[in-house]
Amino acid sequence: MYGIRIKALLGRTALDAPTISVRVEPDPSKAVNLNVTFDSNAPCVVGELLPTVSAHVVGEDEAVMKAASAKDIVLKIWHSKDGPVSDKPPARVCYTSLFSFTSHSNWVSQYMYIHCKCQDS
Numbered sequence: 001m002y003g004i005r006i007k008a009l010l011g012r013t014a015l016d017a018p019t020i021s022v023r024v025e026p027d028p029s030k031a032v033n034l035n036v037t038f039d040s041n042a043p044c045v046v047g048e049l050l051p052t053v054s055a056h057v058v059g060e061d062e063a064v065m066k067a068a069s070a071k072d073i074v075l076k077i078w079h080s081k082d083g084p085v086s087d088k089p090p091a092r093v094c095y096t097s098l099f100s101f102t103s104h105s106n107w108v109s110q111y112m113y114i115h116c117k118c119q120d121s
Contacts (some may be wrong), residue, residue, distance in 0.1 A: 026060035029067055033058040 002022045008015040035056050042051035053075065057068035076089045 026062075028059040028061040028063060028065065030060045031057050031065060031068070032060050034073075 002024055004020045004022055006017040008017075035058060037054045039051045044050055055073055057065045057072070059065045078085075078089050
């Protein structure tokens with residue numbers, strides 16, 4: 001809830017209008033978060049399938065966005081030779097749209113990266 005008050009200054013006289021209450025609804029079409037699920041403890045071996053990665057986009061209303069599509073989500077994979085992996089991928093990185101995805105009837109706009117393989121560096 002927001003309050004709006006208009007005030008007029010005429011010379012040395014100040015006039016106040018009553019406060020107007022305004023309710024601002026969240027925009028369900030505005031993306032605010034990307035939720036990703038991945039088993040980080042599962043082993044990843046070069047040339048073998050990666051564990052399944054699932055992703056869904058959350059709107060301002062905190063619900064999964066139905067308007068998000070598979071073409072809007074990209075999986076980027078990169079190798080860090082020196083030290084820990086950074087949060088930001090390098091300029092040249094292997095990336096793909098969904099290698100393969102599944103959409104379960106109970107998951108609205110939840111996409112899963114399945115049948116992905118660890119790339120040789």
